[in-house]
Amino acid sequence: MDIVQELLKGSSLALARAITAIENEYDEAFSMMEKLYPHTGRAHVIGMTGPPGAGKSTLTDKLAKQFRLQGKTVGIVAVDPTSPFSGGAILGDRIRMNELTLDPGVFIRSMGTRGSLGGLALKTSDVVKIMDAAGKDIIFIETVGVGQSEVDIMKTADTTVVVLVPGLGDDIQAIKAGILEIGDIFAINKADRDGVERLNSELNMMFDLNQNEVDWRPPVQQTIASDGTGIDELMTKIEEHIGYLNQSNELVIRRKQRTRNEFLALLEEQISRRVLEKITVSGELDSLVTSLEQRKQDPYTIVFGLLNQYLR
């Protein structure tokens, strides 16, 4: 099967295989990305992040259904942590999106973090590109927002929704600072619980303090995803953000920045990988480290030496 051709024609099977190819870095993956790249840049990417148990998947499910009612096609990438011990993962976000599975206009894919922190954001971004090329109008990225890599993933999004729950016992301070800064919209889910007002005021105080030059002040929307409360309003806020991005040229600016950052990240990753490959394969790495331990050489000398040797 010609994956690229079939994918562009709308085959779900081809889309699924393409994602696998890039995740596993099959040989054909890179020429595949080459052919797909011109077809990317259309989809609007929405990031959904927040602490575990906040209800991101349930919210994504509800929002996706709203977009479907508008006739838009949807892709969802759900990222779950991989066990650092075994390398395996339980990817369970789909359980909250059962109905969407049978909707032919929706494609859901679960990804593990696979332990590679640097590469994860790149991989997720590639998966988003593949879904974009396949014609999805809206693509959700869902991650558990507790680490730096999750913050990086969110940079792939045009609109980032941070989902919080009241009374989790965590102060806002405890939540990764980066997530709070990149949040475009904040959803307080399970808003029927105690602590809603406190969380609401804490968030708004934070926005007051961090007011920067951009004219978008993140709105805070209360939701109860399980029964649909606040979903319409959240949709409106997302649409308002999309409108804002388009009208203010923010979208163009952000995407330019993102394209640049992704390119640099890929460049960095590939360079270090090439060099690492060379010295690991040849066994040089171990002797270099020993040499450092014994103070026979210093790290800078070694590194510049390697660059001279392998990057001519």
Added chain:
Amino acid sequence: MANESLKSKVQAYNAKVERSLEKRPERKNLPHNRLYTPLDTEGLDYESDLGFPGEYPYTRGVQPTMYRGRFWTMRQYAGFSSAEESNKRYKYLLQQGQTGLSCAFDLPTQIGYDSDDAIADGEVGKVGVAIDSLADMEILFDDIDLGKVSTSMTINAPATVLLAMYIAVAEKQGVAVEDLKGTIQNDILKEYSARGTYIFPPKPSMRLITNIFEYCSKNVPQWNTISISGYHIREAGSTAIQEIAFTIADGIAYVEAAIKAGLNVDDFASRLSFFWDVHNNVLEEVCKLRASRRVWAKVMKERFGAQSPRSMMLRTHMQTAGSMLTAQQPENNIARVALQTAAAVLGGTQSLHTNSKDEALALPTEDSVRVALRTQQIVAYESGLGDVVDPLAGSYYIEALTSEIEQGCWDYIQKIDDMGGAVAAIEKGYIQGEIQESAYKWQMDVENKQRIIVGVNQFQIEEKPLEGLLRVDEAVGVMQKAKLAKLRAGRDNADLTTKLAAIEEAAKDESKNLMPYILDAVKAYGTIGEICNVMRKVFGEYEAHVSL
């Protein structure tokens, strides 16, 4: 001082043990303490901690003479295929000396689907009897006098419907409704956390449950309105302490819901009943039962201010652990069930189902269920275990372990209270998570041979598959579909439509008790699917969203 002298003797004993361990190391995975002495029951007060049988806190039993007056009810869970087949099996079991009926329904019935619903394909009559309407129920109890037998029905989400059907059958038989004796399981919380046959979300489900409490307290006063179940929680993999803790937490949630709905605790609490697993570790199971009675008595008295002694008594049915049956060397299961029966009796159960030897593989044949019933009868008549009330009381180990399990139970109840109660704990996935952890640990212990299962990871043999297993005929599905078509053609559909509409209206009004409306629709031969679909429309369906 006697204690100091004893303490030094214990130390001497321990020193001997150290020396003995070198030559004779102990087996793996044993409890930490190997011996119990009076030191372990210091502080135990007979009157306040144990009391007498039939007296608060009911540690020693809920009835003064226990099995000397009346044996536990021997109540074998049964039902499969069609109502006709199951009726035959019920009669067989009654003939063989069982003293109560227990109905198993198939999955479509348990989840409120008719046998001709697409989702029921392949499931009709497989794990229990297919009941689509009152017509099936009439056949199920054909020639069985509901005035003379007590019936337990394992039905949860659509419990209102099956109870209504039972009442309707009784009325047709000319039995007074207030004379009816029996139980409906009606325990939705454990469905969410361990068993999976839910229909509606928690709030409307609790409403239906309290509707039943209220309806029965007025109309069917001898009926056990709920069987708050730990069996399924244990079978899902929990420990003994978790089993009673999570179940009692569920019980607390039900009592709170009923009180919130305006009921007085002493009006309904005497009709709450429980359902425990009886597992392999005989003495732990005995202690678990004794601890559970003491905890519940205290909960009802201190937390809910119950005045009537009957409100504080934990009465229970038990079932031998299905998960401990092996597919390998099935005859061994008879020995397992005998030991489990002994545990249930020494623990003081009110009612018991014993599994058959072939139940790891299929539903039981007549021959194998007869042996399971005989096992109870042998324990009852030949073993002497029921001849003295609570015979193990006073044993240092039994009392210490009972107290230890009780404490473990309180610890969990506190944790769950801190989360906001059982419903909140289930929504958070806390209870499911604890159960899964225990289940996984169990499996790893078995695979690492820290825990030996005879015939499975030790003492295996080459064996041929067991023959003569019960098979449910696939034709049952076809037959039920035909019955449904005939039913729908033959009944007064206009009348039924009005009655279904009445259910819908009443369902929207939280202050209305739905039982009378459901009873009306049942008598008009509304099917379980039709009635539940009306409620689905108003209440919505539960969306399970807890993963691993």
Added chain:
Amino acid sequence: MEKRIRVLIAKPGLDGHDRGAKVIARALRDAGFEVIYTGLRQTPELITVTALQEDVNVIGLSILSGSHNTIFPKVLRLMKEKDMSNVLLIAGGVIPDSDIPALKAAGVAEIFTPGTPTASIVDFIKANVK
């Protein structure tokens, strides 16, 4: 990034007993697989669409309710329609020995009966996923 074996674990039909499925899912995770767990009340349609989107190597179904002779043919037919012949279909639960030969002939790769250690399932998957 390294390749991972991806397994879908699902409970088809109305059966709600998921102790086994959950234990297996965890054991597979601990063996280094990526496990997509979709829980209860999965229809053959849901199972196969999920398996396709997730591009799994293995579909593992747990059935204790006796509906296996209805469910498996449906799943196999849908897998064929969706061109998923490279996906391994395995099963566990309460499935009588006498039904196993027909199920295997129809395309179920292996049926793991009660008492099977999780390690055997892991080994089977590793040995049979191409």
